[in-house]
Amino acid sequence: MKFTGVFTFNADQQTVWEILMDTKAIAQALPGVEELIPVADEPDTWRADAKLGIAAISGTYSGRIRMSEQQPPDKYRLTVSGEGQQSIINGTTLIHLRYDEEQKKTILTWEAEASVSGKLASIGQRVISPAVKMMSGQFFKALDKQIPSEKRTS
Amino acid sequence: MASRVFGASIKRKEDPRLITGEAKYLDDLQLPGMAHAAILRSPHAHARIKSIDTSAAAAVPGVLGVFTGKDFMDVNPLPCAWQAGGVENHVNTPRVLEPEKVTFTGAGVAVVVAESRYIAEDALQLIKVNYEVLPAVVDAQKATQSGAPQIHDNAPNNVCMEWSCGDKAGTDKALGEAEVVIKERVVNQRLIPTPMETRGCIAQYLPATDEYTVWMTSQAPHVMRLLMTAFVFGIPETKMRVISPQVGGGFGAKIFLYPEYCLVTALSKKIGRPVKWAETRSENYVATTHGRDHITELEVGAKRDGTITALRVNTYANLGGILSTIAPGIPTTLYGRLLSGAYKIPNIYCHVWGVYTNTGMVDAYRGAGRPEATFVVERAVDMVANQLSMDPAEIRRKNFIPSSAFPYDPKILNGLKYDSGDYDKALGKALEMVGYQDFRKAQADARQQGRYLGIGFSSYIEMCGVAPSAWIGLPGEGWGAGLWESANVRVHLTGKVVVTSGSQSHGQGHETTTAQIVAEELGVPVEDVIVQHSDTLGTPFGYGTYGSRSASVGQVAVFNSLQKIKEKAKKLGAHLLEAAVEDVVFENGKVHVKGSPDKAKTIQELAGAAALGYSLPAGMEPFLDDTAYYDPPNCTFPFGTHICIVEVDAGTGQIDIKRYVAVDDVGKVINPMIVDGQVHGGIAQGVAQALWEGAVYDENGQLLTGSLMDYALPRADLLPSFEVGRTETPSPTNPLGVKGAGETGTIAATPAVVNAVLDALKPLGVLHIDMPMTPARVWQAIQKG
Structure with a gap:
């Protein structure tokens, strides 16, 4: 399955990059996640439990998040693997940042590819696709909220 | 008596309890002290189980036991009771839980028994399974090719069995000499039976007498007892009682012995309490058998006057990751031997590859082999008609077995003969009901206006009342019992x-x-x-x-x-x-x-x-x-003609069924209202295969159509009011003169609809569209023209 999305931050690109790299901020922004726990001996890798409450994909999932291919402040990759509800989810997202001088906004675009096995797979893209859209929207919005007002461009 | 009861449309005696909700289905049953089971299923289509950690699940309050396949190594694998006859079958059947390897998504690997289903389901989430994921293959033809992932050690190239019937040399020769030869690759897609009631089982073990009572959703409780006691548990048949309470539909999927039934039975002894397992709809999609799934290369030969001279068929039949109870019998005896249809076809040869893939089990589904055979024959006849610019009704009449020829030996039935029939009469009645000549005029007029109407025929036969034990027990048929x-x-x-x-x-x-x-x-x-x-x-x-x-x-x-x-x-x-x-x-x-x-x-x-x-x-x-x-001396052979009229929107590919006429001959009719009900339901399912239904696996063996929101079941609002008629040719096989009416609709309807759509699109040069004929596929075919 492939997903794409766009989110606009009212901040400069460096500020957005910093918040994207802040694991505390990420943990607060990830839907259903309380804490990101660094995995020993694996750089840029964290463990997390998530509680989701969206229709057929409700339940507890445990997963790992890894950051790679960082090119500050333009680009990085997030690789996610999760398990729960008799299902296995693997995904990778490439995130690009671009600053729009005119509007004074940072535009984030993401392209993700995911594979789902087990119970969740049989629900199909019908449920998963809107859920991913909704959760990614929530995630970026929650990150955006954590940007201090003095750093906002508008 | 003033009026006959036999042949009267009296109301069903069972309906008051069904429509008032008084009937008790399996999941309505409650036994004192009953515990509840939930099954952990493999999320992978092909994987080795390296380890399973059940400790966290076992520690949940209210959990009575957590078990894996290793706990049931004393229970035999399930039997495969109908193997392809006369050839070697590389048999692999399920165990109550798979201990080492899973071959399809949804195979059971662990079970939790708890005080409630809620507790069992919660505990299930805590079981950790360590899998070694293996590459998967889902397409039956690709699975036989070199380099494909190998699913079972005993089945090289994933071939479970290779079976054939008919006259190879004669057919090759006739095709070589035929004035017209048409080849086509037809896919009879995988369907999911989807009965209203899912499966379930309750088992109770009584230590004092060492006896089991097992309630299960079965179409064949006596056979279930026989298979469970004699083959799976190795106990006297008399130590088990099997009860199938009110069963809410089966369509074939509830014929079979399933791992869950044996698992729950074994658990009732281990736990010492009655145990219930009721299948969820999600489980039903992955773990209950599917039907059809053939890839067929067909070649039909004919003379220029439309006389069909030969039919050669090479079919890859997908049997799934592991064999269900009678899986190999369906694409062999019930398919290949029916390929003469309603026609005198002097040379027929059918070769079948029964193939393992990393998909759910495939077995009998309403019609079971006969819809697949009818689809091949009825498409082949239409292809010849189209090639020779003949009328599809006319070519059928030309090739029909005449009513004077019965009992008729189609030569590929291993000695059985069609018992009785008057195919021309049924076709004639259907043509009259539909107003054929008027339709052709209307069709021509509509084309002038850029509207695409089409008419499709299906003059089917089927084989019911299986079967004389002495015939089905022949080495060529492979059935392991009587009938x-x-x-x-x-x-x-x-x-x-x-x-x-x-x-x-x-x-x-x-x-x-x-x-x-x-x-x-x-x-x-x-x-x-x-x-x-x-x-x-x-x-x-x-x-x-x-x-x-x-x-x-x-x-x-x-x-x-x-x-x-x-x-x-x-x-x-x-x-x-x-x-x-x-x-x-x-x-x-x-x-x-x-x-x-x-x-x-x-x-x-x-x-x-x-x-x-x-x-x-x-x-x-x-x-x-x-x-x-x-024990019947012969099978019975119902027949008839179904005619479908469609309009196709060439701009969108949308298909609208305008009329559906069915003339069936099921021999003597005991209750016309019940037969009509069977015919209506069957047509709905047959039309649905042509237009909507289809199980879809992704390349990793994940079922993408695993819910009622994703799998397109037919709905009443998509179907016209059926026009149902009958002719009555009594069966000479039995003293009641009856033939059988449960499957005619699914057997006949699918090719009638496909032929109608292709008739509509003839002016646009469309010769073939795979099922289900979704608007997207139809539109693409129109663009290719």
Whole structure:
């Protein structure tokens, strides 16, 4: 399955990059996640439990998040693997940042590819696709909220 | 009697309890102390199980036990009871839970038994399985090619069996000499039966007697007991009672012995309490059998005048990751041997590859092999007609087996003959009902306006009433049992009649139609007859309900029992009337001396006299009670013509069914309303295969159509009001003259719809569209033209 999305931050690109790299901020922004726990001996890798409450994909999932291919402040990759509800989810997202001088906004675009096995797979893209859209929207919005007002461009 | 009961559309005796919700389905049953099981299923289509950690699940309060496949190594793998005949089968069957390897998404690997289903489901989430994921293959043809992932060690190139029937040399020669040869690759896509009630099982073990009682959603409870005791558990058959309570539809998927039934039975002993497992709809999609899934290369040869001379078929039949109970029998005996259809085709050869893939189990689904055969034949006939610019009705008439040719030996039926038929009559009636000539005019006019109307034919035959045991048991057919049926009839002291039958009713209305046969023969009111079935305690052995065999085999056993009862009643009546038995007759429920109907003994009086035993002829035992076992001398061969009219929107690819005419000949009809119901339901499912339904696996073996939101079942609002007609050609095979009506719709409808769509798109040069013919596929075919 492939997903794409766009989110606009009212901040400069460096500020957005910093918040994207802040694991505390990420943990607060990830839907259903309380804490990101660094995995020993694996750089840029964290463990997390998530509680989701969206229709057929409700339940507890445990997963790992890894950051790679960082090119500050333009680009990085997030690789996610999760398990729960008799299902296995693997995904990778490439995130690009671009600053729009005119509007004074940072535009984030993401392209993700995911594979789902087990119970969740049989629900199909019908449920998963809107859920991913909704959760990614929530995630970026929650990150955006954590940007201090003095750093906002508008 | 003023009017016959046999042949009357009386209302179903079973319906009041069904429509008021009083009927108890499996999941309605509650036993004291009952525990609940939930099954952990593999999220991978092909994987080795490296380890399973159940400790966290076992620690959940309310959990009574957590088990994996390793805990059941003393339980045998399930049997495969119908293998492809006369050839080697590389058999791999499920275990109650898979201990080492899974071969499809949804295979059970662990089970939690708990005080409630909620606790069991929660605990299930805590089981950790460490899998080694292996590459998967889902396409049956690709699975046989070199380099494909190998699923079972004993099945090189994933081939379970290779089977053939017919005359290879003759067919090759005839195709070589044919004036016209047409080739096509047709896919009969995988379908998911989706009965209204999902599966389930409750088992109770009694240590004092070492006996099991097992309630399960089965179309064949006697066979389930036989397979579970003799093959899976290795215990005496008498130590188990199997009860199939009210069963909410099966369509074939509830014929089979499933791992869960054996698992729950084993758990009831391990836990020491009754255990229930009720399948969720999600489980039903992945773990209950699917149907069809053939990839077929067909070649048909004909003369320029439209005479079909040869049919060669090479089919890859997808059997899934592991074999269900009768999986190999469906694409062989029930498919290849039916490829002559309603036609004289002098040369036929069919080669079948039964193939393992990393998909759910495939077995019989309503029609079972015969819809696949009919699709091949009816498409082939239309292809020839199209190539030669012949009328599709005309080419059928030209090639029909004439009514004078019965019994007809199509030569590929391994000795069986079509029993009776008048194919031209059924086609004629259907043409008349549809107003064929008028339609062709309307079609031409519509084309002038840029509207695309099409008409499609399907002149099918099917084989019901399987089967003579001595035939199905032949080495060429591979069936591992008999196929007779049985019935016991008792007329109680009060004149009320109790029939116990080995057949099983899960929507067919046996309680009504059997009562009609009894009422007709004994002259008692229908209300005075009760029919008991689906419990191995108290019913004689039967092979179960499938293949449209309950009228033409099961109810013939009822009829034969009634003849024995009538014979005894006649003797008793003669004795009471002080007449010689040769001088009395049994008529309209009374025994009287020929010509003196006024002085008669009613069946109720005779039943009372037989039960009391005060005055019986010398040597006669008390009570009217007899049992018959009926093994049919032949199968029965229903037939008919279905005609579908569609309009295709060439701009969007949307198909609208304008009319659907069905003329079926199912022999004598016991209850026309019930037959109409069967025909309607079957057509809905057959149309759905043509237009909407289809199981979709991704390349990793994940089922993408695993819910009622994702799998396109037919809905009433998508279908027109069916125009149903009948011709009646009694079957000479059995004394009731019945043939079978449960599957005609699914067998006939699919090619009728496809042929109609292709007829509509003929001016646009479209010759082929794969099923389901979704608007996207139709639109793309139009663009390619």
